[in-house]
Amino acid sequence: MENRENGVSMVPQTMLIVDDDFINRSILENIFSSYYRIEEAEDGEEGLDKILRNPERLCAVLLDVVMPRMNGIEVLRQLQEKGLTEKIPVFLITAEASDSVMKEGYQLGVMDVIGKPVVPYIVLRRVQSVVELFRARERLSNVVELQQSELLEKARRIVELNQGMIEALAAAIEFRDGESGEHVRRIHDITKYMLLNTEMGRGFSQESVENIALAAIMHDVGKIAIPDAILNKPGKLTPEEYEIMKTHTVQGERLLETIPQLRESEAYFYACDIARHHHERWDGRGYPDGQKEDEISVWAQVVSLADVYDALTSKRVYKNAFSAERALEMILNGECGTFNPRLLDCFMQVEPQIRKMYEG
Numbered sequence: 001m002e003n004r005e006n007g008v009s010m011v012p013q014t015m016l017i018v019d020d021d022f023i024n025r026s027i028l029e030n031i032f033s034s035y036y037r038i039e040e041a042e043d044g045e046e047g048l049d050k051i052l053r054n055p056e057r058l059c060a061v062l063l064d065v066v067m068p069r070m071n072g073i074e075v076l077r078q079l080q081e082k083g084l085t086e087k088i089p090v091f092l093i094t095a096e097a098s099d100s101v102m103k104e105g106y107q108l109g110v111m112d113v114i115g116k117p118v119v120p121y122i123v124l125r126r127v128q129s130v131v132e133l134f135r136a137r138e139r140l141s142n143v144v145e146l147q148q149s150e151l152l153e154k155a156r157r158i159v160e161l162n163q164g165m166i167e168a169l170a171a172a173i174e175f176r177d178g179e180s181g182e183h184v185r186r187i188h189d190i191t192k193y194m195l196l197n198t199e200m201g202r203g204f205s206q207e208s209v210e211n212i213a214l215a216a217i218m219h220d221v222g223k224i225a226i227p228d229a230i231l232n233k234p235g236k237l238t239p240e241e242y243e244i245m246k247t248h249t250v251q252g253e254r255l256l257e258t259i260p261q262l263r264e265s266e267a268y269f270y271a272c273d274i275a276r277h278h279h280e281r282w283d284g285r286g287y288p289d290g291q292k293e294d295e296i297s298v299w300a301q302v303v304s305l306a307d308v309y310d311a312l313t314s315k316r317v318y319k320n321a322f323s324a325e326r327a328l329e330m331i332l333n334g335e336c337g338t339f340n341p342r343l344l345d346c347f348m349q350v351e352p353q354i355r356k357m358y359e360g
Contacts, residue, residue, distance in 0.1 A: 012056060012057050012058055012059040013036055013037050013057075013059060014036065014037045014038075014039055014057045014058050014059060015032055015036040015037070015038055015039070015058070015059055015060045015061075015062065016039045016040070016041065016047065016050060016051065016058055016060070016061045016062070017029060017032075017038060017039070017040050017041070017062045018040075018041045018043075018044060018046075018047030018061065018062065018063045018064060018067070018072070018075070019040075019042075019062070019063075019064040019067070019093070020042055020043050020064065020066075020067040020068055021064070024064070024093075024116070025040050027118065027120075028062055028093070028118070028123075031118075031120045031123060031124055032124070032127070035128065036059060036060070043067045043068050043069045043070060044063075044067045044069060044070030044071055044072060044074060044075040045069040045070040046069075047061070047063065047070075047075055048070065048075050048078055048079075051075075051079065051084065051088070052082070055084055055087065055088060058088050059088075059089075059131050059134070059135075060088065060089050060090070060091065060127060060130070060131050061088055061089070061090045061091070062091050062093050062127070063075060063076070063090055063091065063092055063093065063110075064092075064093060064094055065092060065094040065096045065101060065105075066094065066095075066096055072092060072094065073101070073104060073105065073108070076090065076092075076105065076108040076109065076110060077108060079108075079109070080108045080109050085108065085109030085110070086109065088134075089111045089127075089130045089131060089133075089134050090109065090110050090111060091110065091111055091112050091113075091114060091126075091127055091130075092105045092110050092112070092113045092114065093114045093115075093116060093118060093123070094113070094114075094115070094116060095115065095116040095117075097113055097114075097115040097116075101113070111130045112126055112127075112130060114126060114127075183310055183311075183314065184216075184217045184219075184220075185217075186306075186310050186357060186358075187216050187217065187219065187303060187306050187307055187310060188213045188214070188216050188217050189213075189357055190306035190309070190310065190354055190357070191212060191213045191216040191299075191302050191303055191306050192209060192210070192212075192213035193350060193353065193354060194302050194305075194306070194346065194347065194350065195209045195212060195213070195299075195302060196209055197350050197353075198346035198347075198349060198350055199342075199346060200298060200301075200302055200342075200343060200346050207266070208266075211265075211266045211267040211270055212267070212270045212274075212299045212302075214265075214267045214270075214271075215267040215268075215270035215271035215273075215274050215299070216274060216299075216302075216303045216306070218252070218256065218271045218274070218275060219252070219274050219275055219278045219303050219307060220248065220252065220275075221252045221255050221256065221275060222247070222248035222249055222250070222251035222252025222253070222254075222255060222275060223248045223251075223252075224251075224255065225247070225248065225251040225255070226244065226245060226247070226248050226251075227244070230244055230245055231245075246279070246287050246288065247288075249275060249276050249277070249278070249279055249287065249288050250276060250288050252275030252276065253272050253275045253276040255275075256268070256271050256272050256275055257272065270299055273297055273299065273300055274297075274299060274300050274303050276288065276289075277289065277291060277296060277297065277300040277304075278300050278303045278304045278307060279304065280292075280295075280296045280300065280304070281337040281338050281339075282296070282301075282337075282338040282339050282340050283337075283338040285337065285338070286337065293340070296340075301339070301340055301343050302343065304339070305331070305339055305343060305344075305347055308331060308336045308337075309327055309331065309347075309354070312326075312327035312330060312331070312336070313327050313358060324351075324355050324358075328348075328351065331344070331347075332344065
């Protein structure tokens with residue numbers, strides 16, 4: 001066990017001697033005082049109180065068995081119940097070293113049973129060997145804990161770096177598309193809110209929701225392959241231009257598949273599916289694969305509706321922003337394609353909260 005003082009590791013140096021006989025305590029103190037700071041207790045009750053008051057300071061407890069008020073075996077029982085015999089080496093040093101005492105002592109977690117009268121060099125060696133073993137185990141545990149902490153910190157930094165790169169890529173495409181970059185942030189937020197607060201997110205863990213929301217940021221990455229003349233055209237696209245614009249779905253999936261680092265992310269699968277299928281429609285009249293109804297993944301459905309709602313309520317190069325009321329009317333009457341009726345019901349439940357994302 002190890003103390004920490006102001007963040008600095010402190011090896012416990014105090015040995016507690018619990019014995020009702022003054023001479024026995026003096027003998028043991030004389031043996032160990034050159035190596036440890038010594039505390040004493042005259043019976044089991046006092047000894048238990050001193051242990052529980054600050055167990056982190058103790059490197060070992062030397063415990064007599066036959067004592068007034070509380071005997072050594074009862075002290076051991078209390079320590080075992082509190083899990084302290086795993087952290088502090090306890091030694092029974094007693095003249096009552098019968099088989100029954102030894103058996104019960106070892107069952108309760110005592111490290112060694114040493115008979116009285118003690119032989120100084122023997123008791124010193126036996127106790128110090130165990131104390132050093134506990135210290136070595138603690139040092140190893142601390143090294144492992146430190147290494148785990150460092151690995152977790154590195155992993156966290158990698159996740160943050162990957163997320164930052166994803167957000168930067170998505171935002172760059174939005175700027176190229178004449179947007180401020182707020183579009184991808186809102187798609188992320190709407191997707192996450194829908195999955196956390198409606199039945200559309202049923203069965204998804206918190207981690208899965210986070211990964212789907214991150215993947216939603218990349219839904220339009222394929223637009224990087226669309227010519228500026230089409231991407232930023234202020235008027236209506238020609239049929240030929242529209243066919244080219246539609247390819248941003250498959251282009252997005254291909255682009256994501258070429259990023260090796262992204263493959264290591266839990267969001268990768270969701271990102272590829274969303275990029276390809278966020279323009280599919282419930283009636284099968286979407287693109288690129290003409291998926292219909294439950295052939296379309298739940299996450300692609302949610303991102304699709306979030307994308308349409310945000311596009312309607314935001315100003316674009318080819319149109320002014322619609323009011324939230326008009327946007328809902330257009331979505332519900334099918335002017336923007338058909339959606340899963342259950343998805344629409346869920347969206348209507350939380351739309352007032354989603355609308356607040358656009359305030360300020």
